[in-house]
Amino acid sequence: MSITLETAPTLHVEAAGIRFAYRRLGPKTGIPLVLLQHFTGTMDAWDPLVVNALATDRPVIVFNNAGVGTSTGTVPDTVEQMAIDAETFIAALGLAEADLLGFSLGGFLAQVLAPRTKVKIRKIIIAGSAAKGGEEHLLQVVEDAFAKGARDVRLPLFFTPSQSSQDAGGAFIDRAAARTVERDPDSGEAVSNPQAKAIIGWCAETDPGHASLQAIRQPALIVHGSDDTMFPSINAYEMFKNTPDATLIIYPDSGHGALFQYPETFVSHVKTFLDA
Template sequence: MNTTHLTAPTQFIEVDGASFAYRRWGNTEGPNPPLLFLQHFRGGMDNWDPLMTDGLAANQEVILFNGRGVASSTGTPRTRIEAMADDAAAVIRALGLKQVDVLGFSLGGFQAQDLTLRHPELVRKLMLLGTGPRGGKPGHDDKDIPALVYKHATQAVPTEDNFLFLFFGRSQAAIEAGNHFWERRHQRVDQDTPSSPAAMQAQIEANLHFLPALDDAQPFGHLEKIQQPTFILNGQDDVMIPTINSYYMAQHIPNAQLFIYPDAGHGAQFQYPERFLGHALQFLNE
């Protein structure tokens, strides 16, 4: 029986005083290295879409991963994106890997950028979904949206309505796509442990420290140091990390390509999973 998102066992690896949870499966016969997934705010391994993870696993091995103190991983949650990226690098090396492809979504995209900048030798290709750079635009043009984002993102037990507001477009078709995602996301029987309130607060602090520019005169100058081929995706109207940030990254990362999906929000890859797989596989296999 082939291992899938629904059956891949949860494993643990001890690194620097913490036990990091991960799941690993997929095609090990091709030329591509494993693809490491870095997850969104509060998200664990079961917040990914099985259609997406299994579709990519048919192409190359995939590794789902929880950072320090997140969901089923142990340890004190990190309050800096740089430290989260260093943890990811340490886990990559502890798994005996010399290089990986990296897919970062939202907060995971912040980590993916710092992982690539701080440990460039570990990253072959970079995928940034629904995310933004240091020094980017922090809030939505509609002044009422940030308060609604905070309300939906910080519920003790996130509901389908929270995910629909944060991740999906507003049309009936977008809502239906969100409903289908929600069903797929809950198919696995032994679901990952929800992230703790402490992990949520640590990630809020890390997000706030990530937002300011490193250099006010050249706020995106650091992106020019990312030499890896880079895939950037967002929805037409991301209420969490404004879509304009994806343009900023595409303009300043030298070898970047940008995809904007229509009638979509923060989780464009979940709203259009088949379209995303087509674009992602072409990028990864080029």
């Protein structure tokens, strides 16, 4: 039986005094796709449908960055240090080359990692994210989402109020809960507080001429929801316009979690992009 996100054993690698927890699935050979997770998210917050489908024809690696979930260390309060920690993890695995898929906060990390040289990055996918100096409404949107009293805060946080989006959100929540063994603990304030500071700081920092985006020479696929309240879709357009080799896809009637609302479509787009 093939290994899935729901069944993959949790592995560990130590580097720079941090014991990183990760899971690996898919074939043994090929350029690995490393997944960079959203605000407060752990390995178990990924959509198994997305991860398993991506892993049918390439190695896929999910991990908990420093201080998150079952990884040791402390969560930094800057995007740059989070990116360095992620780079340390990727290098510790001995990967000669990797592709990156960064969702939300993970998309910030992908932007920082792409121009760096310690790890060779081939292509990047940025979903539901923003460039340095971008528009964010993190704290207000999270507060509003909790106030709605939904069965899972991700329903109002990641999906639009439409019935079809909420139905897709409910299906995602069920899929994400499927793993029952070695589940990561939910994140508390030791994760959320520094990560929130990092996100707000990243978006508050001006970046004249979009120098950070201009430095990304790799092909980039930018994916966004049409009605993302946390990072409005203008962010995706700004990234698209200022990244030298970027493709932009915006999904209809979708919020921050568009990649989980349209899992099959998203996987198809990612595979087409990575295989091109």
